[in-house]
Amino acid sequence: LPVRHEDAGAAWLLERRSAKAAMLVASHHAGLPSESAEGKKYFMTPPGSRYRLAETIEHTERHMAKYAAEYAQAGVLYVCDTGDGAGGWSGLTHRIALSCLVDADHTDTAANYRHAVPKKPAARQWAERAEALDRYVADLSVKRKDDPRNEDRRAVYERCASVAPDSGIVSCDAAVGSGKTTAVMAHLLRVAERRKLRHIFVVLPYTNIIQQSVDVYRKALVLDGEDPTEVVAEVHHRAEFQDPDLREMSVLWDAPITVTTAVQFFETLAANKPARLRKLHELAGSAVFIDEVHAAIPTWLWPQTWLWLKELAKDWGCYFVLASGSLAKFWENRDFVSAPESIPDLLTPELRARLAKVEEQRIQIQTYPQPLTCDELLCFVAGKTGPRLVILNTVQSAAVLADHMRAKKSDVMHLSTALAPVDREKVVERVRERLKDKVSTDWTLVATSCVECGVDFSFRTAIRESCSVASLVQTGGRVNRNGDWTAAEVWDVRLTGPMFNEHPAFRYSREVLKKMIGRSELGGSASVAVTEALRRELILKDVQSKADELRQLEGDEEWADVGRLYRVIDSDTETVVVDPELVERITAGARVTWQELVKGSVQIWRKKVLDLGIRQLDRDGDLFYWTGPYDREFLGYM
Numbered sequence: 001l002p003v004r005h006e007d008a009g010a011a012w013l014l015e016r017r018s019a020k021a022a023m024l025v026a027s028h029h030a031g032l033p034s035e036s037a038e039g040k041k042y043f044m045t046p047p048g049s050r051y052r053l054a055e056t057i058e059h060t061e062r063h064m065a066k067y068a069a070e071y072a073q074a075g076v077l078y079v080c081d082t083g084d085g086a087g088g089w090s091g092l093t094h095r096i097a098l099s100c101l102v103d104a105d106h107t108d109t110a111a112n113y114r115h116a117v118p119k120k121p122a123a124r125q126w127a128e129r130a131e132a133l134d135r136y137v138a139d140l141s142v143k144r145k146d147d148p149r150n151e152d153r154r155a156v157y158e159r160c161a162s163v164a165p166d167s168g169i170v171s172c173d174a175a176v177g178s179g180k181t182t183a184v185m186a187h188l189l190r191v192a193e194r195r196k197l198r199h200i201f202v203v204l205p206y207t208n209i210i211q212q213s214v215d216v217y218r219k220a221l222v223l224d225g226e227d228p229t230e231v232v233a234e235v236h237h238r239a240e241f242q243d244p245d246l247r248e249m250s251v252l253w254d255a256p257i258t259v260t261t262a263v264q265f266f267e268t269l270a271a272n273k274p275a276r277l278r279k280l281h282e283l284a285g286s287a288v289f290i291d292e293v294h295a296a297i298p299t300w301l302w303p304q305t306w307l308w309l310k311e312l313a314k315d316w317g318c319y320f321v322l323a324s325g326s327l328a329k330f331w332e333n334r335d336f337v338s339a340p341e342s343i344p345d346l347l348t349p350e351l352r353a354r355l356a357k358v359e360e361q362r363i364q365i366q367t368y369p370q371p372l373t374c375d376e377l378l379c380f381v382a383g384k385t386g387p388r389l390v391i392l393n394t395v396q397s398a399a400v401l402a403d404h405m406r407a408k409k410s411d412v413m414h415l416s417t418a419l420a421p422v423d424r425e426k427v428v429e430r431v432r433e434r435l436k437d438k439v440s441t442d443w444t445l446v447a448t449s450c451v452e453c454g455v456d457f458s459f460r461t462a463i464r465e466s467c468s469v470a471s472l473v474q475t476g477g478r479v480n481r482n483g484d485w486t487a488a489e490v491w492d493v494r495l496t497g498p499m500f501n502e503h504p505a506f507r508y509s510r511e512v513l514k515k516m517i518g519r520s521e522l523g524g525s526a527s528v529a530v531t532e533a534l535r536r537e538l539i540l541k542d543v544q545s546k547a548d549e550l551r552q553l554e555g556d557e558e559w560a561d562v563g564r565l566y567r568v569i570d571s572d573t574e575t576v577v578v579d580p581e582l583v584e585r586i587t588a589g590a591r592v593t594w595q596e597l598v599k600g601s602v603q604i605w606r607k608k609v610l611d612l613g614i615r616q617l618d619r620d621g622d623l624f625y626w627t628g629p630y631d632r633e634f635l636g637y638m
Helices: 006-015 019-030 035-043 057-073 091-114 126-143 150-162 180-195 208-221 244-249 262-270 299-315 349-360 374-382 395-407 421-435 469-478 504-518 526-539 541-555 559-565 580-587 594-599 606-611
Strands: 169-173 200-204 232-235 257-261 287-290 319-324 363-367 388-391 412-415 444-447 461-465 488-493 573-577 601-605 623-625
Touching: 006 019, 006 057, 019 091, 091 299, 091 559, 126 150, 126 180, 126 208, 150 180, 150 349, 169 180, 169 299, 180 200, 180 208, 180 287, 180 319, 200 208, 200 262, 208 232, 208 257, 208 421, 232 594, 257 262, 262 287, 262 299, 299 319, 299 526, 299 541, 363 469, 374 388, 374 395, 374 461, 388 469, 395 412, 395 444, 412 421, 421 594, 461 469, 469 488, 469 504, 469 526, 504 526, 526 541, 541 559, 573 580, 573 606, 580 623, 594 601, 601 606
Parallel strands: 169 319, 200 257, 200 287, 232 257, 287 319, 363 488, 388 444, 388 461, 412 444, 461 488, 573 623
Antiparallel strands: 573 601
């Protein structure tokens, strides 16, 4: 529009002493501001005003009487004329309020410009879905009758389906391979039915394990005559756009069940930008399953995030299950929370002990003392019993090793976020098929941490680039998963060489891991080891200072700074479409669903986008398209 219209709305509301409403109207395009920046406007030349746009104030004042008359003629009724009525709002309340406003605005805009009619979400039908899941698991149990872990999975499922805690946050300390995916869902469906909840969210740490969980849930929970994609929505990475022409592609959280990433979920809680906040209000009155919680977010984010989860449970009707095969119980530690507390576990102590006993016999963790070059790593990998899994810390390192191994005629596969989700799904399926072959085992999968948690792979040996205690423990979950061998090796290694790049986010966790391995502190309970590692990471000076800074900014209502600082993955990336057909359709103005967009695109560092001259696909720079070589079978865009 030729004039930024939000200034008139903010001015009109400020005249009526509704500061919160004025702030929300002022924020519905620009995002929630930082209060200190708003206060500085009074000292501008000429002086500005809180929640106003300096360049528009004069225009607004000249036309305000006309605007007010038009509103009165249109029958607009203003009912909050007794003051603000919003004292003591938390940061989360500000974000949910803006979410309501923005979703209404974006929905109306789509209807106006694109004649898009919002589609009614699928019915919840929690009780019917719980019955369908029971049947699915019963059939699965029959098919796995010879699996030695079948009885453990049945016990976990029955316990989760029957327990009914009164609290708003519970844990599930269930070992690898014990069937958390279906057991926790059985629990949440019953909680959702009993508490009349709106949605169920499943939050996973990595994009590629979403498809695995989505496949299970769609087979198990979709009723006759339903569209599986409307019942169980999958959200891989960011697909949120300011451009009105792209808003139809935005990912909303309105399906009965949404499976999404930790990046998408947690960064939405902290966001200040409208495109990301648009969906947040759907979270109120919902159940949330945060799986592999140890890997969900960096250590320094937990002190503030825990406060948000507690507020959502207490004030917004949410119910959380925090689960992992190596559960870090940070809520019991004073370094994370001001008042340590205990939350109930879905499993009984006896059942957890029974599962832990199986874990002790499954893998052996070992470390290689010297850093390895690319050639040395290749030889080290080749000397281990296959099939082998190698997990490296960066997309570049994984691509370098995989390419080097292929050049040396090794039988190698590659899996990382350099491949679009639609292509990663195909690689995952090929890996599963190869793992079924118990004769041809001399091959290697080189991957990033995207396969570390939750993926139903069972390799003979794993080699993990040094990262963290939790990562090493979780890598063990991709080895000898079903106890096929007496014991299997999981190696911790360090790399050196110009083509291997170091991930800065793992600097402190690598330091803690090295010390704990050196002191033989990784034996025994995985949960105890991971919890202790997280505690040691947090008390390191730089980590603690970042946690304190975030909490201070939230307390000081510095919303823009919180949104900038809170990063699950500390990377500035852009959405780049790699599917040429998709690019043609978007360029031609054809309608493209957000599901298609997500599956046909990748996330690339913004610096790389600029360096490589990757072209914009939309006018606002929300979307780019790839013009270089793309190897959908092996290396992706690398």
